[in-house]
Amino acid sequence: MRSGLAGLAGAFAVTLVHESVRRFYPNAPRMDILGMRAISKGMRYAGQTPPEPDRLHTWSLVGDIVSNGLYYSLTGAGKKAWWRGSILGAVAGVGGVVLPGPMGLGVAPSARTKQTQALTIGYYLLAGVVAGGVAQWLRKVKV
Template sequence: MNFAKSLIAGFAGAAALNILHETMRKFDSEAPRMDLVGEQAVKKSAEAMNVDAPTGKKLYGITLAGDMVTNASYFAAIGMGGRKFMLLRAIGAGISAGIAAVKAPKPMGLNEKHVANSDKREIMTVAYYVFGAIVTAGVLSLMGKKSA
């Protein structure tokens, strides 16, 4: 699969992940809040660069955009290994990204409670990333069938 198609599929997976996250957080008060961890990261980055951190909707928008770009780029790698074992690569990539989302905030000085203060939140966080990765693999599979 070429890089452009992989990146398009990666964006589809990242969008699916974010739609799932945004939907679940509205219906379940115990759902992971990756958005809050992302906003903390944006604020911390702004402070490190001695610039005023965005607030409100601007902070949310910058966080969402950064999340989309990083997840799409990561998920794009799923298609770079060809069609063989693509679903297994997707599951592995999703599990890896989910575990990183759970484990990385604390050593980065961010509040890990938003994604890791309960078994439920940790499992949901990993599951969200697996979902996004599987959507990526599905889109890649459909793209492969259309070009065949």
Template sequence: MKTLNSTIGGFAGAAALNIVHQTVKHFLNSAPRIDLVGEQALNKSLKLAGAKPLRGDTLFATTLAADVISNAAYYSLIGIGSRKNLLTKGTALGLAAGIGALALTRQLGLNDTPITKNAETKLLTVGYYLVGGLVAALTIKALSKKKPLKIPAHVNQDMPVIGNS
């Protein structure tokens, strides 16, 4: 159950990160364009593998899917080990991801301008990843508190369940 809770939490964090990113970019000119960096990374990887670069909606959808999966795996690490300090772990991993995005993009041979064009863009980049880490931590914490459903003794357990034939 611990692994499942961590996986669900990781996906919740990744979803939050991407929902915030995809929403804010439509309303704020200084919003980071993490998607553009991801598209560069995907096409660079495809070229290195000898495959044709992707374009348009296919590039966007493939990058988004890869982003959600990789961030979900990363954020699920929050649930490893003790359940104590989940919010601290979520904060630390979120900040590390955001700062890492700012510090490593250029070193990986990618154009970092979409996430570093000004101070507000940099702050939002780190903030998005922080939101993802906190949502993941809170989800894991909430799921960890859930107790298994117990059937009361007075309920006839031989009764057929709707949908089970």
């Protein structure tokens, strides 16, 4: 349970930062767009029609929280949660910059400028640190 709560904390942190900064900074990463593209691509591959953009955006955010929550829940496995969270966050950030292009999702949402790349990595690193901190705290309070 601790790992799951820590993972959700990291997932909510990265989603909150993405959704907040993208509203006022033009070079902000747009991981929501990558999520929307991935869902649309998968649905088309399965012979389905993707929903309208507003609904697709909601699905993307929910998918991000679920998948990132599962990923960051790994921070709570074992000791050194801060260290594990930082490593997981950095790896997720680099993956967010490097993988969308080869996956056919485009590079602009996460890698269009050096600032966008740095922010992408930084957001996921922050999420890993949050997840690690929450995992460490939950271990101390015996939840």
